[in-house]
Amino acid sequence: MRSYGQYCSIARALDLVGDRWTLLIVRELLLRGSCRFTDLKAGLPGIATNLLSARLKELEGVGLVGREDAPPPVATVLYTLTEDGLALEPVLKALGLWGLRLMDVERPDEVFQARWLAYAPTWFTTDADPGAPPAVIQLLASGEQAVIEIGGGEVRARVGRAADPDLILEGPPRAILGLLTGVIDLDLATRMGLTGHGRRDVLARLRPVAADPASAPSAAVR
Incomplete structure (x- = not known):
């Protein structure tokens, strides 16, 4: 070294x-x-x-x-x-948060894994309504699956499927991760191929760490 x-x-x-x-x-x-x-x-x-x-x-x-x-x-x-x-965890979080601005393009030869889909919500979002009932979002991107669990003022995520999610988001990784982390808005994510099924209000619970509260993801999923 x-x-x-x-x-x-x-x-x-x-x-x-x-x-x-x-x-x-x-x-x-x-x-x-x-x-x-x-x-x-x-x-x-x-x-x-x-x-x-x-x-x-x-x-x-x-x-x-x-x-x-x-x-x-x-x-x-x-x-x-x-x-x-x-x-080194806060170092990785800071580096990842800075790197979100570079995630606008998915290159054909890039690999994507479910763990990377799971850590982004945990590290880069917060619960915008800690007093609200718990909510669950299922994420599906490039064949990978992850679950976001929101409740008690915390955002937790894991690899896998949820038995009965409140909302299902499916689409390319850059659409899902971009929306969740506040890099892009819902209209652009939808144009990228994002689809959503279930309770539309759940998205408003996720507040991107790097975003102003007013720019948190919209609750309208088409």
Whole structure:
């Protein structure tokens, strides 16, 4: 791991996490918790096995990632973030929030996974009406499924399907993620191919972190 050789906190941080793939490894461990090497590799399409091994060893060496032996029947090594590694979460959130402005185009060769559909609402939206009853939104994008659960002033999301959602949103990832995070409005999302079925008022519960309250998603779903 090479150093920038600068007495600067930004440079010092980049000495540890500035290499290609490193922050995405941290992202996966934040989203998954403790996980196997094969799970990490599956969440990082395009990374070579030897490069992932090298990056994990580097992260272990600087105290950002730890490993533990899982008991039978798993009986394998599990990788997890240390306390210092977990402290990178606000860094990833800030970077992701800044990067939303770059999400207006889906490139043909880009991969999309359900976990990425799930973390965006949790990190980038808040509950606009904490006193309202709980609500559930089912998301369907590029064959991936995620569920948003809103209630008690919190927004939680997970991979999978909901038994009886209040609202179902289906469409391309950029339409769904753009709408939820306030990057685009409902009219544009609809023109991109978004469809919605169910309670139209539920969308008003989601307030994008980066948006002014007046610009939160409209409740009208066509």
